[in-house]
Amino acid sequence: MEFKRVVVTGLGALTPIGNSVAEYWNGLVNGVSGAALIKSFDTTHFKTKFACEVKNFDADGFLGRKDARKLDPFVQYALFSTEEAVKDAGLDFSKLDTSRIGVIWGSGIGGLKTFLDEVVNFAKGDGTPKFNPFFIPKMIADIAPGHISIKYGLRGPNFTTVSACASSNNSLIDAFNYLRLGKANMFITGGSEAIINEAGIGGFNAMHALSTRNDDPATASRPFDLDRDGFVAGEGAGTIILEELGHAKARGAKIYAEMVGGGMSADAYHMTAPHPEGLGAALVMKAALEDAGLQPADIDYVNVHGTSTPIGDPQEIKAIQEAFGDHAYKINISSTKSMTGHLLGAAGAVEAIAAILALKNDMVPPTINHFTDDPVFDQRINFTFNKAQKRVVNIAQSNGFGFGGHNASVIFKKYQD
Incomplete structure (x- = not known):
């Protein structure tokens, strides 16, 4: 159908x-x-x-x-x-x-x-x-x-x-x-x-x-x-x-964006810790892309889960590198939790709004409070540190991961009739 x-x-x-x-x-x-x-x-x-x-x-x-x-x-x-x-x-x-x-x-x-x-x-x-x-x-x-x-x-x-x-x-x-x-x-x-x-x-x-x-x-x-x-x-x-x-x-509604895909997966690993290699996170991003009929190169911005925990942040970056390959270095990523904190069950919706507004305004909100690079991360990735960045954002993805190994990722794109 x-x-x-x-x-x-x-x-x-x-x-x-x-x-x-x-x-x-x-x-x-x-x-x-x-x-x-x-x-x-x-x-x-x-x-x-x-x-x-x-x-x-x-x-x-x-x-x-x-x-x-x-x-x-x-x-x-x-x-x-x-x-x-x-x-x-x-x-x-x-x-x-x-x-x-x-x-x-x-x-x-x-x-x-x-x-x-x-x-x-x-x-x-x-x-x-x-x-x-x-x-x-x-x-x-x-x-x-x-x-x-x-x-x-x-x-x-x-x-x-x-x-x-x-x-x-x-x-x-x-x-x-x-x-x-x-x-x-x-x-x-x-x-x-x-x-x-x-x-x-x-x-x-x-x-x-x-x-x-x-x-x-x-x-x-x-x-x-x-x-x-x-x-x-x-x-x-x-x-x-x-x-x-x-x-x-x-009904003549104004349209902010089109929702084009969503993916879900499980880590099947630990009660509270994410999989150390980001397997569930990579799987959910790939599932969302597949659901949307998109390729990794189509994504401009990822609003990451990015909670500021010692073990959680590295696994998500590993997952992004696995899911996007070389395109991981061409997208912007940012964690708006650096500003709002972690809204737990509300985080996905609040961060999806940030992704939608990034599309609408061609502006990527920053990851603030960056002072010292961590060598565990590949610094070729554009983390959008400390200042918002203007760029054309046609398609944006937003990730959410939860205790129990629950992963869900959503994708929005600029609306075209």
């Missing part, structure tokens, strides 16, 4: 460097770090005392105090970025067939803050179960797309993808596949995460996964730098409106 074409018609973002798509992109191209000392809880006894928190987000003002109290922050973030994307796409759902509009959302953990608060309250009590009636519906990871569908009256396919830090790349791929198979007309898709709390920071500290550069948080996320010492936790949400091309044209 002939696949239908799928295009991007709306974007929304809530990030540590901006509470809208415009602010986010401005932060990226100007190399702004979202990392600072944590304000949301007392970090006195924590190894890591900083993160990339969302700033100046007023949940009560956005949702009303009564409704905000019923929602975990990861759902609040999802609704916020989705409202921007819906407005950006010019959607009037009263004029559309909402039975063919769905929501597929990614979150690696879901309502961690809610879970933490309820368990702490129980532990402080006398053993009598006094749980909030909203405990379970606030916590479960699938509740974000549920609330989005309720708000807009959308009755198409509705579920959450959970694959750790690949979650929202998987949500994009699932939505893309439903659309090109003709199973729906439009999807609200993306991801959200809110793990900057005692359990999230403490848990990742226990794994020795986080940077502990407490004396200089703004430069702590250092992908591909010799002195990288772990990732920086981030939070937020990214929403992408994916739409079947004919449906988009019929």
Whole structure:
């Protein structure tokens, strides 16, 4: 059968460097770090005392105090970025067939803050179960797309993808596949995460996964730098409106880009560590290229997973060299996590937005905080260190890898009728 074409018609973002798509992109191209000392809880006894928190987000003002109290922050973030994307796409759902509009959302953990608060309250009590009636519906990871569908009256396919830090790349791929198979007309898709709390920071500290550069948080996320010492936790949400091309044209939608492929793979190696030779990462990039009907030489920019961990960064570069061969030296790569931190289940969506905007603006956002070359990396690769670079970007790829060995990669290209 002939696949239908799928295009991007709306974007929304809530990030540590901006509470809208415009602010986010401005932060990226100007190399702004979202990392600072944590304000949301007392970090006195924590190894890591900083993160990339969302700033100046007023949940009560956005949702009303009564409704905000019923929602975990990861759902609040999802609704916020989705409202921007819906407005950006010019959607009037009263004029559309909402039975063919769905929501597929990614979150690696879901309502961690809610879970933490309820368990702490129980532990402080006398053993009598006094749980909030909203405990379970606030916590479960699938509740974000549920609330989005309720708000807009959308009755198409509705579920959450959970694959750790690949979650929202998987949500994009699932939505893309439903659309090109003709199973729906439009999807609200993306991801959200809110793990900057005692359990999230403490848990990742226990794994020795986080940077502990407490004396200089703004430069702590250092992908591909010799002195990288772990990732920086981030939070937020990214929403992408994916739409079947004919449906988009019929309603006169503006089109940012076309989504042309997605790949998925598994490392089948270790619970948390990536395969040392990058086998799963190379496989997923090749799978995405094959799905899109593209050759390695067609790619101009790769928004890499690039978390700033000692073992993760080298395996991804090995994978890029394996997947792209000599063309690895002709593309730009960059890790926008150097600015936003690692948004875990939301990372794929937020970074896909960066790739889409790179296409739109012919601008590659930088990998900031590079101070010292690491001899483990081939410096012929263009890491886009420290400053954004102008170049024609016709096709961009974005990678996401998660604990458990989950890998997902998506590809977008400039739209041509």
